[in-house]
Amino acid sequence: MAEKQTIIFDMDGTLLDTERYYRRYWKEAAHDCGYEMTDEQALAMRSMGRPFAARKIKEYYGTEAAYQQIRNRRMELMSAKLRQDGIPLKPFVKEVLTELKRRGHRLVIATATDPQRTEQYLKEAGLYSYFTRIICATMVERGKPAPDIYLYACRELGIEPQKAFAVEDSPNGVLSAYQAGCRVIMIPDQTRPEAEQRRLLYRCVNTLEELLTLEELNGRNE
Numbered sequence: 001m002a003e004k005q006t007i008i009f010d011m012d013g014t015l016l017d018t019e020r021y022y023r024r025y026w027k028e029a030a031h032d033c034g035y036e037m038t039d040e041q042a043l044a045m046r047s048m049g050r051p052f053a054a055r056k057i058k059e060y061y062g063t064e065a066a067y068q069q070i071r072n073r074r075m076e077l078m079s080a081k082l083r084q085d086g087i088p089l090k091p092f093v094k095e096v097l098t099e100l101k102r103r104g105h106r107l108v109i110a111t112a113t114d115p116q117r118t119e120q121y122l123k124e125a126g127l128y129s130y131f132t133r134i135i136c137a138t139m140v141e142r143g144k145p146a147p148d149i150y151l152y153a154c155r156e157l158g159i160e161p162q163k164a165f166a167v168e169d170s171p172n173g174v175l176s177a178y179q180a181g182c183r184v185i186m187i188p189d190q191t192r193p194e195a196e197q198r199r200l201l202y203r204c205v206n207t208l209e210e211l212l213t214l215e216e217l218n219g220r221n222e
Helices: 019-032 039-044 052-061 065-085 093-102 115-125 148-157 171-180 208-213
Strands: 006-009 106-111 133-136 164-168 183-186
Touching (some): 006 148, 019 039, 052 065, 093 208, 106 115, 106 148, 133 148, 148 164, 148 171, 164 171, 171 183
Parallel strands (some): 106 133, 164 183
16 A cells, blocks of 8 residues: 655745745845845845744844844835746646645645745645645744744644655755654755755755655655
């Protein structure tokens, strides 16, 4: 009998091709608010949830007020871009999700994005119906890179973390899933994993399509 898996997906950068916008608009928003953010600093913010994002911005600029100012401006810029161009998808995302569902796997979202925008983005992108649960960082005390969101997701799903696959694109997401005890599959976006990070991974693939080639997800027993 085929073994069905629980696969927990990050959203931005994994399914939606939006991390490049975050990378751009963190910097532009900081500039608009009177600060300067380097590309390296913007990359460090990927998938980072509360309270870590606020701490990181304070570390950059020495003031707690900067985080909310910059974040609000970044959200304005992002929203305008997405209204103009629509929600960009990673290549073959619908085909991959369709096939994973056909194989009987349970698909879940675990994202740093709030519930309202998560639902909006997934529905606009035509992806909402693929997922049995939507788990957002606002549902837990600490966002990524803390393990809270994955621990919460696994409790809600009634499984042990080591039974779940977590598909992530960023260092903060990988660390979150790994610390929770999930089997982490990384699909790198924006940057490749360094050697230290690779040690946290169960698998590293280059594209969503490659998920379908993994023996663990092919629908047969391991």
